[in-house]
Amino acid sequence: MAILLACVRIFQQSMRNTLSPLLVFMAAEVTFSTSQKGMLLSAVAAGYFFTQVPGGALADRFGAKNVMTICLILSAFCIAAVPTAIEKFGVDGLWWTVALMGFVQGPLFPCSAVVLARWMPRQGPTGADEKAWGTSMLDIGVSLGSLAIIPVANSLAETLGWRNAFRGIGALSLGFTATWHVLASETPSRCWFISDDERAFLEKSIRVPPPAAKSSSSSSSSAGTSRFSSVVGVPFSVATHPGVWAVFFSHAAFNNGAYYITYWSPTYYADVLKLPNSEAKYHLMLPFVANLALTVSVPLLMRLTQSRGVTLLSSRKLFTCVGFVGAALGVVFIAQQRTRSPWASTALFAIANSFFGLAPSGFKSNYLDITEAYVGILSGYGNTFATVASWAGPKMVAFLLERFQSWDLVFKYVACVNLLAAAYYFRYAVIHPVERALDEKVD
Template identity: 55%
Template structure:
């Protein structure tokens, strides 16, 4: 739903006569709303259940798609920005809530087994890639035939249909799933970490978490910020490709939406392929004796650095066949597909008690990249009149985040490092 704006913006710009700055402002509207609802989303997941929060978010997003054309016709550009910001706000809880949801289903590594946390976050990202892939031909075809208004409303109606399927098939936790096998249920009950009832001492510790929802020392830990900085860099780079590629192919490579359709789809195809083979790559790395921490660093750094290397020469090759640019962008997006097994899976490593809160903060900070990104790209284009500067900024942010991740990342639950020596000695699991 939110990715429909990028391909449809080409059609909307022709009708509404949008400037580059206005396009950047619209592309950052979702992030503007998304920014404020991350942490509350994690809290709501604890209160109302992850499934209920996700149902509400999907339903309200679909209604935004259905109402958007009416609001634009009534209020113009400001109405369009407002609806996109509201869509971002209602979708804000999805990432932290999804992480809470996964934490109830993804088992710890069993003897002889593989890293299913990486598999789970990989499947979650595959859904994102599928949506981004499918919306391009669907939006372009619908808008080319019926106009962008009906395209948005069709996407909203289809999304409401999915909500019904989700409500029937999804389960908050394994014990509530009506079609799970007894063997699988027994395995998950034995291997999925469960939060234990808090003792008086633990309740006192929790009280010390204050307004942050977690202890201050944990919130300032460099291992946590390594994940956060990686998330910001990822959103800036990956969403640059999603948000600005339709404009780039239209204004720089001079392709019509119909001609650009397959060029815009291919990067999402390669991203999806990479995410699909991630479980196999994880098994290969594990069989070679690579530690969990080294594996997280390997996937994060290789994804970021290789993506930067692929993007840097794209604008220099603009006068050659457009497929050269498409191949390079596709290779870069494939590299971004390695991230779920890196820093994103790390969200499930670094905490046992604060999954929703940390995921909420992480995606809030990641949203900074999503919001600043389109604004920064528009500014750089206006100031320097060159996409080279834009691509250089993406590369520098990616490489910087990768270096910081190597230096500071960890896979040890951070709350363990906050225990007093007395408590550590009393806990046999930490000895």
């Protein structure tokens, strides 16, 4: 299931990132201003914003598999419809189509978190941290999708044209969706291909609270807090807990920085370093190779830290904070290399993006630590907050470039956000279900 979920992220990320490399090919026929590029690159996030929480709530209540299948199908149709949209409705049509794709992809992250929560046992006295391993698999999928789409999209555009590149990626995504629907199961009890022993172990090891458990803390809530909980789906004390917001802020900072590299790197190599597409694609791939290499090594690094006696909370903080600080140190010096060989810039992009492969194994795993009863909806809120950063980030970059004409300022902005997130997470991160801790405090 972790591998299947990683494949979901491969195709989701591929569709999400298709526009970035193909925008360079499209610009040969359509004129885009810097502000329009920023608007288009933030379009996925504009749609993604609205369906995170509803998707998480649906997954918690009705199950995640069918929700994810529908999202993948609709997303594939959207990416395939891009050429028709821009031909008939221009740049506005392109924006609305990409935003709609983001809208239908919104539930995929919280639904994935719900599935992981129902398959990954908590860390035992001598066992590995399987929740961290599961979330690392999702991030491996993101890295593979981000890496694969660059040569695939460029090769398709060079041989078949950018229009057929969009259509081909949509067709491939539909093909995978059929495989997902046949093989995926929301819980071990519904899976037809695992052994009886594995099923028995997982059902014994994983605690999935019934819906009634979600209202356990309401008895100690005021009428106003109860109304608040009925609106947002979680108790006020849970929604405002600093440990929850440590995860939210980290997720937002990650999206702000990682998607900057994904979305704006093609423009940086074309406009600043003046590399042709045929050469730039190799530079664009290397940071994602570095990201993938470190992401794949995360389970080994986690076992190493565990063997050295590092506690689970310390491990979460270590991977998150080192990831953010390392990425900040990577990006902050990139603009100073623009007069040197392009490989100097690529090396720093690779360093930054490799550390972005480290941070999620801390804070994203934390989604499965901080709650048992609200995994889907808190994941939805967290990814919604992060989506705001994905939407605002490209616009901020476009603003800084148009207002100050300074890529150096852009890189420093990304670095500062990373450092602030690392400091907040280090101070407030927790690893216990906050609703249980709050109930015990009331008792």
